Amino acid sequence: MNNYLNIFLAQTKPVSTASERYLLIYMIMVLIIITALVVVFFVVFQRRKNKLLMDKIKQQQAFEEEIALAQTESQEQTLKNIGWELHDNVGQLLAFASMQLSILKTQVADDVKDKFKDTSDALKESLKEVRSLSKTLNNEVVLNIGFEKSISNELNRLKKMKFTSAEQVIKGETVDFKNRKHEIIIFRILQEFLSNSVKYSDAKNLKVVLDYQPKALIITATDDGKGFDMTTVEKGSGLINMQSRAALINATLNLVSKPNEGVKLTLNYPIS
Secondary structure: OHHHHHHHHHHHHHHHHHHHHHHHHHHHHHHHHHHHHHHHHHHHHHHHHHHHHHHHHHHHHHHHHHHHHHHHHHHHHHHHHHHHHHHHHHHHHHHHHHHHHHHHHOOOOHHHHHHHHHHHHHHHHHHHHHHHHHHHOOHHHHHHHOHHHHHHHHHHHHHHHOOOEEEEEEEOOOOOOOOHHHHHHHHHHHHHHHHHHHHHHOOOEEEEEEEEOOOEEEEEEEEOOOOOOOOOOOOOHHHHHHHHHHHHOOOEEEEEEOOOOOEEEEEEEEOO
16 A cells, blocks of 8 residues: 555656746746736836926926016116106207207307306217117117127227227127127126126226137126125116026126126027
């Protein structure tokens, strides 16, 4: 009896061992497949999550750019309207006042005529200033004159107002802008900087350097005024306007200042 049992066990043992081996292989394969599915699901989920995040960021950037563009266009239209008002209304009033003064001058005694000279000269200078300012506020005029000439005119206008020197330096070979709207935006950034120099800096000298490099236009604008502490000063609307305008044209803007060391603006605009 024992012999028959031993023979049966000897015959059935390999079969049992083979079944266990197949079962183990099957379980391992199932685990591998489940693990692979989990990994694939996680990777797909993560990619989907990242894509949604990127889409959200792009939408936010596009939204902010649209707002900045709308604000810029609104500001440009406002400046254009002011330019027209200065040229057509204020300019005409000053011209009329100058003409009336000239008429009065012919009707007074010779010893009084000299007293009219200073007033007459002041009116004529005011008329020139108004007409010059009105041109810088009109986009069409700026584009017609040209980028570099517009900056030069603005510096000359400011020099007559209060500065000892207002210099423009051009380095490298001049490159035409592919998008002429960018000319206006960069000009407005410089105009904002120069306007702040007039109002706050107590500077005596201004300088704008246009450095045309192979892949970028590097613009540096400086004044030698009283400067400010960048760690304590609050961002005003002028700086915010300059930064938002720079972002619209994919340019990088950097403003550096220290007390009693003036202000330096650097704008890096890609041209290729």
